[in-house]
Amino acid sequence: DIQMTQSPSSLSASVGDRVTITCRASQGISDYLAWYQQKPGKVPKLLIYAASTLQSGVPSRFSGSGSGTDFTLTISSLQPEDVATYYCQNYNSAPRAFGRGTKVEIK
């Protein structure tokens, strides 16, 4: 089974900071990688798919990159409304595993 390892597990940054979250797959998954945002008490929301394609309606400060085993989610300028837990997901092969999540807070 393919394992997804996210880091860090949590981070605290100031408004306007550039934030980077990484996700590593235990085997190559091409670009079958999605990022989701889950705000406290809310339903997960798709941010990015195919590693770097922004879902419609998602602010352009979010971006994704990577292919194969190493992937990155970047928030170019952190905003208060970005406080959430972010998950990566491999959707290439079963199990379509999620990473353990990265909790983003405002310093």
Add this chain to the structure above:
Amino acid sequence: EVQLLESGGGLVQPGGSLRLSCAASGFTFSSYAMTWVRQAPGKGLEWVSAISTSGGATYYADSVKGRFTISRDKSKNTLYLQMNSLRAEDTAVYYCAKNMGTSTSCLDYWGQGTLVTVSS
């Protein structure tokens, strides 16, 4: 507007069974794979099961294989998850999610979730 409405959650004893339903609307149900994802209290997301557009192919996490069965009814635009031999560790909010395309695609819409509590 895509809507996914889960139902069927509740309190069940260990070893018991429960069937979750997810009523879909706002899209052509038979054209998209569907997925169940769960989230234990205070924990992360766990992919549970997926089903192809036709229902002919199903996929399960190792943690539920042999105990859970996913199915779909295109006449009712409804997704199901039959859960048998439930354990305390199955306690979670269960989300129904629409795949963007086939079963090897991401999840672009999620329901509000239904809580399953397994306890004596």
